[in-house]
Amino acid sequence: MDLVRHVPDSVPVLVAGGGPVGLATAVELAYQGVECLVVEPREQVSWLRPRAKTTSARSMELLRRWGLAETLRARAPLAVSWSDQAVFVDSLLGREITRIGGCFGLDLVGSDLAAESGQQAPQPLVEEVLREAVGAALLTGRRVTGLREDADGVTVRIASPDGAEQEVRARYVVGCDGPRSVTRAAIGSRYEGRQDARPNYNIVFRAPGLAERMPHGPAVHYWVLNPEQPGMVGRLDLKETWWCIAQGVREQDADPVRLVRNLAGADIEVEILATDPWTARMLLADRYASRRVFLAGDAAHQNPPYGGHGFNTGIGDAVNLGWKLAAVLRGWAPEALLATYERERRPIAADTIETAAANMSTLAPELADPALMGPDEEFERVRPAVAEAVRRTKDREFHSLDLVLGYTYAGSPIVAPGCGERLPHRWLTPGESLYDRLGPAFSLVGDRGAPGADVLVAEARELGVPLRVVDLPGEPLALVRPDQHVAWRAGHPSGALRMALGHA
Numbered sequence: 064m065d066l067v068r069h070v071p072d073s074v075p076v077l078v079a080g081g082g083p084v085g086l087a088t089a090v091e092l093a094y095q096g097v098e099c100l101v102v103e104p105r106e107q108v109s110w111l112r113p114r115a116k117t118t119s120a121r122s123m124e125l126l127r128r129w130g131l132a133e134t135l136r137a138r139a140p141l142a143v144s145w146s147d148q149a150v151f152v153d154s155l156l157g158r159e160i161t162r163i164g165g166c167f168g169l170d171l172v173g174s175d176l177a178a179e180s181g182q183q184a185p186q187p188l189v190e191e192v193l194r195e196a197v198g199a200a201l202l203t204g205r206r207v208t209g210l211r212e213d214a215d216g217v218t219v220r221i222a223s224p225d226g227a228e229q230e231v232r233a234r235y236v237v238g239c240d241g242p243r244s245v246t247r248a249a250i251g252s253r254y255e256g257r258q259d260a261r262p263n264y265n266i267v268f269r270a271p272g273l274a275e276r277m278p279h280g281p282a283v284h285y286w287v288l289n290p291e292q293p294g295m296v297g298r299l300d301l302k303e304t305w306w307c308i309a310q311g312v313r314e315q316d317a318d319p320v321r322l323v324r325n326l327a328g329a330d331i332e333v334e335i336l337a338t339d340p341w342t343a344r345m346l347l348a349d350r351y352a353s354r355r356v357f358l359a360g361d362a363a364h365q366n367p368p369y370g371g372h373g374f375n376t377g378i379g380d381a382v383n384l385g386w387k388l389a390a391v392l393r394g395w396a397p398e399a400l401l402a403t404y405e406r407e408r409r410p411i412a413a414d415t416i417e418t419a420a421a422n423m424s425t426l427a428p429e430l431a432d433p434a435l436m437g438p439d440e441e442f443e444r445v446r447p448a449v450a451e452a453v454r455r456t457k458d459r460e461f462h463s464l465d466l467v468l469g470y471t472y473a474g475s476p477i478v479a480p481g482c483g484e485r486l487p488h489r490w491l492t493p494g495e496s497l498y499d500r501l502g503p504a505f506s507l508v509g510d511r512g513a514p515g516a517d518v519l520v521a522e523a524r525e526l527g528v529p530l531r532v533v534d535l536p537g538e539p540l541a542l543v544r545p546d547q548h549v550a551w552r553a554g555h556p557s558g559a560l561r562m563a564l565g566h567a
């Protein structure tokens with residue numbers, strides 16, 4: 064640990080917590096030219112607690128915007144071309160019941176729908192790539208123990224492992240300190256919601272030779288529908304490391320080797336590397352912010368992991384809040400802009416929680432059928448009904464582009480009526496998305512010669528806001544926000560940029 068690391072007395076933005084969302088917030092701030100300090104207790108990422116494996120197509124588009132998508136893909140142990148399948152089986156070494164393809168937007172490579180497909184990558188890898196991008200702004204080995212907000216800023220107390228405390232002054236604080244957020248408590252915000260009754264037990268294990276023996280081929284998820292031991296399994300790499308979630312297993316009752324062997328359907332060779340008990344929660348903070356302190360990621364919302372939305376929703380928070388903080392700190396926007404963060408992001412978290420809770424209502428234990436474990440004749444008799452139940456109940460978990468790519472900020476006070484959606488991506492030349500031409504701040508996309516373009520360019524100059532003009536002759540104009548959502552389209556442009564920045 065770097066005990067002698069100099070900690071600044073003041074910083075424009077202090078980010079409490081360097082999980083994926085805190086790191087993404089720091090990357091967005093740097094992308095917008097704003098300095099920050101991320102305070103994170105963990106020296107290293109947690110390789111044996113991989114949790115998220117699904118980085119959504121939208122998060123990948125945002126990583127592309129930061130120049131990090133290729134890095135993540137290059138280092139991901141499962142290439143996107145490896146599989147987009149979820150296979151439902153009676154055991155890993157047993158019989159296939161059915162399968163679902165095109166999962167998690169993994170099939171969107173080269174698609175007209177998205178500039179990036181989804182990518183399977185263990186959460187610690189995502190964090191490592193983001194840590195590298197954040198660089199010296201990440202201060203590990205320290206934790207935030209409290210904060211005090213006043214009219215001009217926030218005084219943040221930071222503790223070292225030896226208990227020594229120091230204070231850092233920040234204009235704004237972003238609380239990305241997860242479920243037990245000190246920041247959330249400090250602003251008097253409270254989680255509202257519920258917890259699932261069922262315990263879950265994650266295992267990371269090595270199983271030499273298992274992949275070679277499995278008859279089901281590549282898949283990102285194997286769902287084992289054995290009523291004696293239902294669960295989900297997947298590969299962490301293409302060597303010997305696997306993850307599994309055994310549903311309904313309490314920590315005190317768990318025999319991890321037995322669990323893995325039951326899921327495999329044979330007494331395979333297995334080495335347990337780590338276990339991680341957890342409970343699904345459906346929680347939403349009743350408020351996301353005070354005047355100068357904001358919550359993002361799991362500190363603000365928690366949802367069951369089914370569908371792979373948790374940190375992906377947090378990346379959306381990070382980008383939405385990051386550009387707005389930068390706009391205020393760089394003097395383009397009034398502080399009132401910051402109030403739109405909660406207004407725009409909280410409803411999306413609420414929708415995501417309900418979607419993920421609905422996904423959780425039918426899992427492997429509910430789909431499992433004792434007849435699936437019988438002789439082939441009996442298995443074949445029930446297979447069509449179970450396959451139909453899988454198709455009926457699981458489609459939304461694996462195919463949710465309406466939520467992942469389709470969320471909008473319609474109705475927000477900083478988007479014009481009828482706007483707020485993500486600018487549709489399209490390929491301009493092979494491999495070059497329209498997104499690649501956008502600027503880090505605002506962009507004016509469409510016919511530069513169209514009436515109104517000059518008005519917006521002049522307005523940007525007057526406000527001192529960088530505006531990238533993407534000239535697409537013959538196309539209607541759109542004013543695109545830094546987060547690639549459309550603030551305004553065609554019509555009378557006077558005041559559009561002022562509106563998009565929250566000027567009265």
Ligand SMILES: Cc1cc2nc3c(=O)[nH]c(=O)nc-3n(C[C@H](O)[C@H](O)[C@H](O)COP(=O)(O)OP(=O)(O)OC[C@H]3O[C@@H](n4cnc5c(N)ncnc54)[C@H](O)[C@@H]3O)c2cc1C
Pocket residue numbers: 079080081082083084085102103104105114115116117118186205206207208239240241242243244245265308341359360361362368370371372373374375376377
């Ligand atoms: C089994 C499982 C599978 C999942 N799969 C997916 C998936 O496929 N896709 C997906 O998007 N999500 C998934 N999730 C959810 C995902 O793991 C979380 O949503 C994600 O970790 C939230 O990121 P975060 O940065 O907001 O919070 P966290 O990851 O909780 O990070 C908070 C950080 O704050 C630090 N911290 C805590 N207290 C303090 C303090 N006082 N001061 C400073 N720092 C502090 C912690 O050390 C930590 O690094 C899954 C979760 C589980 C349990």
